[in-house]
Amino acid sequence: PRNAASGISQRLDSKYSQYCTLFAVDLFPNNNDLTTESQKIDLLKKYGFTPVESFLCSDLSKVEKIYQDFLSHKRNSYPYEIDGLVVKINDLNLQNKLGFKNLRPKGQVAYKFPPDTTQTRVLEVNWETGPMGTITPVAKVEPISLSGAII
The missing domain is CATH 3.30.470.30 (DNA ligase/mRNA capping enzyme)
Known part of the structure; x- marks a missing residue:
């Protein structure tokens, strides 16, 4: 919301x-x-x-x-x-x-207030290459609800 x-x-x-x-x-x-x-x-x-x-x-x-x-x-x-x-x-x-x-x-x-926290599971990790050649790991996680948003 x-x-x-x-x-x-x-x-x-x-x-x-x-x-x-x-x-x-x-x-x-x-x-x-x-x-x-x-x-x-x-x-x-x-x-x-x-x-x-x-x-x-x-x-x-x-x-x-x-x-x-x-x-x-x-x-x-x-x-x-x-x-x-x-x-x-x-x-x-x-x-x-x-x-x-x-x-x-x-x-x-x-x-x-302290930030809301919760746990989820990493489903997979993809490696992405940025425009300058920087390689960055991007995790796909199991969707969770946190602070009113689905992450």
Whole structure:
């Protein structure tokens, strides 16, 4: 589903877009009326968007507990695939003061989940020669489902 949504969103026409749902992850207001991330989420709801699930945490132990909950069971029961969580400082003025480093906001941190893994069987190995004469082994494997894709 995640790979399909990515492909559909990049189409020049709207074919298959009726099968996608938009989940709003952020809002960039034109004014300074909003002072917190919580207010941005409330405004998204008011405008009729479905924002991603959010939690207001007062300390890092609560952040760790939420991460562990997602990792242990909540991630697999979600209606869509997620690869991690984003922790943001609620105070937008403080986020702005912290600024950016390498185009990434310093007031936000992404915590990725470990990648999904599984096992399969190698059915055969073919040797392919590239345009520059490089010989590369290419394995044909028994098809498996991993992260919503058949490999």
